[in-house]
Amino acid sequence: MNNIDAVQTLSEAKRAPLARIQDRLADWLPKLVLTPTLLVVLVCMYGYILWTGLLSLTNSRLLPVWNFIGTGQYDRLFDNDRWLVALNNLVLFGGLFILVCLALGVFLAILLDQKIRQEGALRTIYLYPMAISFIVTGTAWKWLLNPSLGLEKLVHSWGFDSFSFDWLVDPDRVVFCLVIAAVWQSSGFVMAMFLAGLRGVDQEMVKAAQLDGASMPTIYRRIILPSLKPVFFSAFVILAHIAIKSFDLVAALTGGGPGYSSDLPANFMYTHAFTRAQMGLGAASAMVMLGGVLAILVPYLYSELRGKRNA
Amino acid sequence: MAALTIDNVQKRYGQTEVLKGIDIAIDKGEFLILVGPSGCGKSTLMNSIAGLEEVSDGRILIGDQDVTRASPKDRDIAMVFQSYALYPNMTVRQNIAFGLEIRKVPKAEREAEVKRVAQMLQIEHLLERKPSQLSGGQRQRVAMGRALARRPRLYLFDEPLSNLDAKLRVEMRTEIKKLHQRLGTTIVYVTHDQIEAMTLADRIAVMRDGELLQLATPQEIYDNPANQFVAGFMGSPAMNFIPCQLAQGDTGIGVQLEDGNGQPVWLPLPDGGAGLQQAQLGKTVTLGLRPEMITEPQPHKAGQPLVREVAIRVDVTEPTGADTMVLTELSGVEVNCRVNPRYPLATGQLASLMFDMSKAVLFDPITEARLDN
Numbered sequence: 303m304n305n306i307d308a309v310q311t312l313s314e315a316k317r318a319p320l321a322r323i324q325d326r327l328a329d330w331l332p333k334l335v336l337t338p339t340l341l342v343v344l345v346c347m348y349g350y351i352l353w354t355g356l357l358s359l360t361n362s363r364l365l366p367v368w369n370f371i372g373t374g375q376y377d378r379l380f381d382n383d384r385w386l387v388a389l390n391n392l393v394l395f396g397g398l399f400i401l402v403c404l405a406l407g408v409f410l411a412i413l414l415d416q417k418i419r420q421e422g423a424l425r426t427i428y429l430y431p432m433a434i435s436f437i438v439t440g441t442a443w444k445w446l447l448n449p450s451l452g453l454e455k456l457v458h459s460w461g462f463d464s465f466s467f468d469w470l471v472d473p474d475r476v477v478f479c480l481v482i483a484a485v486w487q488s489s490g491f492v493m494a495m496f497l498a499g500l501r502g503v504d505q506e507m508v509k510a511a512q513l514d515g516a517s518m519p520t521i522y523r524r525i526i527l528p529s530l531k532p533v534f535f536s537a538f539v540i541l542a543h544i545a546i547k548s549f550d551l552v553a554a555l556t557g558g559g560p561g562y563s564s565d566l567p568a569n570f571m572y573t574h575a576f577t578r579a580q581m582g583l584g585a586a587s588a589m590v591m592l593g594g595v596l597a598i599l600v601p602y603l604y605s606e607l608r609g610k611r612n613a
Numbered sequence: 614m615a616a617l618t619i620d621n622v623q624k625r626y627g628q629t630e631v632l633k634g635i636d637i638a639i640d641k642g643e644f645l646i647l648v649g650p651s652g653c654g655k656s657t658l659m660n661s662i663a664g665l666e667e668v669s670d671g672r673i674l675i676g677d678q679d680v681t682r683a684s685p686k687d688r689d690i691a692m693v694f695q696s697y698a699l700y701p702n703m704t705v706r707q708n709i710a711f712g713l714e715i716r717k718v719p720k721a722e723r724e725a726e727v728k729r730v731a732q733m734l735q736i737e738h739l740l741e742r743k744p745s746q747l748s749g750g751q752r753q754r755v756a757m758g759r760a761l762a763r764r765p766r767l768y769l770f771d772e773p774l775s776n777l778d779a780k781l782r783v784e785m786r787t788e789i790k791k792l793h794q795r796l797g798t799t800i801v802y803v804t805h806d807q808i809e810a811m812t813l814a815d816r817i818a819v820m821r822d823g824e825l826l827q828l829a830t831p832q833e834i835y836d837n838p839a840n841q842f843v844a845g846f847m848g849s850p851a852m853n854f855i856p857c858q859l860a861q862g863d864t865g866i867g868v869q870l871e872d873g874n875g876q877p878v879w880l881p882l883p884d885g886g887a888g889l890q891q892a893q894l895g896k897t898v899t900l901g902l903r904p905e906m907i908t909e910p911q912p913h914k915a916g917q918p919l920v921r922e923v924a925i926r927v928d929v930t931e932p933t934g935a936d937t938m939v940l941t942e943l944s945g946v947e948v949n950c951r952v953n954p955r956y957p958l959a960t961g962q963l964a965s966l967m968f969d970m971s972k973a974v975l976f977d978p979i980t981e982a983r984l985d986n
């Protein structure tokens with residue numbers, strides 16, 4: 303032990319000063335490289351979150367003014383009928399979107415898991431919508447769902463004149479149009495997540511269950527799907543945050559209309575902060591959305607990190 | 614009547630033949646062990662018995678019922694897998710009771726059964742835990758518990774102990790043996806571990822490349838292997854295979870080889886070389902002799918007709934405590950001898966060892982088939 307130490311000190315003393323500078327540099331390099339990104343993240347993400355938080359406490363309109371009025375903007379926000387419609391839409395849209403996506407994704411994944419031919423091709427087809435931006439999805443579905451251009455016209459042209467499908471222009475139903483388009487885009491991704499999970503399932507476990515006398519549906523229901531709980535959880539978190547930040551889909555598909563009946567909070571925030579000169583109100587709505595996202599993310603991160611430490 | 618009959622079972626995946634016509638019949642209460650090198654089709658055979666894979670040809674009977682085309686749940690078989698294959702989302706209790714629940718056994722009966730099995734395997738204190746909270750040995754017990762709970766007609770074990778550490782493996786081995794003796798169940802068991810095979814089995818089936826080479830009691834397999842592969846596969850250290858010539862001696866046909874001095878020595882064969890013909894004299898054969906048959910000279914055996922002393926050169930000694938393994942070279946191949954540690958040996962020197970030929974076997978060097986019976 304002592305001998306080794308002695309040898310080490312000796313060799314260190316012999317090293318040229320240049321080598322020592324290189325050692326220093328090697329120590330510092332990771333920090334140097336990481337600093338710019340760290341700064342950018344600190345300023346642009348957390349800095350602006352703070353900035354928005356402060357703005358939401360002022361009565362800024364077109365431009366930021368540092369005139370603090372306490373929680374006045376939040377009171378105004380929750381008196382605002384348009385905000386309440388947006389929140390209501392979010393609950394309806396988000397709830398349906400997540401549920402349908404999960405159900406459809408699981409269903410497709412189970413079908414694809416049956417060792418069918420051409421699985422690779424099918425998987426790609428289901429996944430492709432994910433590669434398209436919501437703007438394109440929104441525009442495409444705007445045409446498909448438009449009564450005078452899309453589905454309704456097509457069925458009429460087949461001779462079924464009584465067919466009517468006008469959800470896009472029906473203020474009570476327009477949210478479902480958002481759900482349809484968003485599900486079309488995201489369920490393939492959910493399917494891929496579940497397919498990966500299903501592929502990880504121990505085949506011997508399935509065999510054991512078969513010997514126990516269980517049928518395949520029972521095996522999926524009682525054993526395989528329950529053991530995919532973490533996948534459900536991850537899919538839920540991803541879908542939830544897609545739902546909360548959905549902005550482009552609404553902008554492209556309905557433009558918030560008819561009237562403001564299909565607004566989501568993100569659209570409300572954008573409209574008020576940037577086009578209607580209500581920056582304080584917009585900032586307040588942004589903070590409420592942040593709260594919503596955190597309410598979902600924090601438990602998720604907590605469980606993830608705790609799981610890692612235990613594993 | 615046999616508890617399980619495997620009648621000319623074949624299995625093909627496309628062009629590759631994985632099972633090439635296996636015939637096995639085992640009696641009620643028998644413990645059959647399948648051994649063979651990796652990829653020889655042991656798991657495939659087990660899965661075919663369980664109905665998890667369809668056989669391409671042949672029949673499988675449980676009792677006198679033909680189950681070749683029956684689904685796994687109708688065969689009344691339980692299987693323990695190498696990975697244990699416990700249901701991760703269920704507690705130990707639910708794992709054990711699952712098969713009963715699926716078969717609509719009333720709740721009270723189910724609970725009684727779980728209790729019985731848990732008591733037998735000493736896992737009562739683990740019943741409320743999830744599999745992820747168990748150690749390897751505990752998981753193994755639960756997997757056995759799950760199999761025992763239904764009291765099926767046949768148990769299949771596919772390398773159930775291979776994921777355990779050495780000590781636990783020995784313990785579980787003993788427990789499985791006790792369990793088998795107590796319950797009198799019919800078991801087919803796959804293992805890579807020779808000691809497991811020798812200690813547990815009523816009969817051992819040695820397989821290679823989808824073929825059954827020999828099906829016999831452990832002692833029979835050990836003493837009287839059907840061919841050189843079986844002889845080399847069972848036993849550790851493995852049987853010595855020494856090239857030599859058939860030669861006539863004073864007591865009949867024997868074998869001739871060179872000792873450590875390069876001098877020719879003649880060794881007798883059991884029964885004067887019964888089964889061999891004069892016409893074969895001079896032919897090169899492979900002599901199979903287990904290491905424990907080459908020992909230090911033992912006075913009480915000295916006069917026996919099948920015992921000879923041969924001078925060998927000691928190349929390496931490996932003391933194991935109970936015995937010292939001596940490595941030497943005879944006829945150009947390495948030979949293992951099992952010698953009493955007190956017998957004086959010096960590396961590089963000659964030593965006189967006793968060759969007991971009473972269990973010697975002969976193989977054809979090309980076909981590896983037995984020559985002497």
Ligand SMILES: Nc1ncnc2c1ncn2[C@@H]1O[C@H](COP(=O)(O)OP(=O)(O)OP(=O)(O)O)[C@@H](O)[C@H]1O
Binds near residue numbers: 631651652653654656
């Ligand atoms: N689905 C399959 N398609 C083609 N070949 C297969 C398939 N499943 C197994 N095999 C082949 O069948 C042979 C026997 O496999 P099996 O799993 O029965 O071996 P094993 O004796 O259990 O080996 P191990 O001791 O390693 O468990 C192997 O050569 C394997 O490559």
Ligand SMILES: [Mg+2]
Binds near residue numbers: 655
């Ligand atoms: Mg196997």
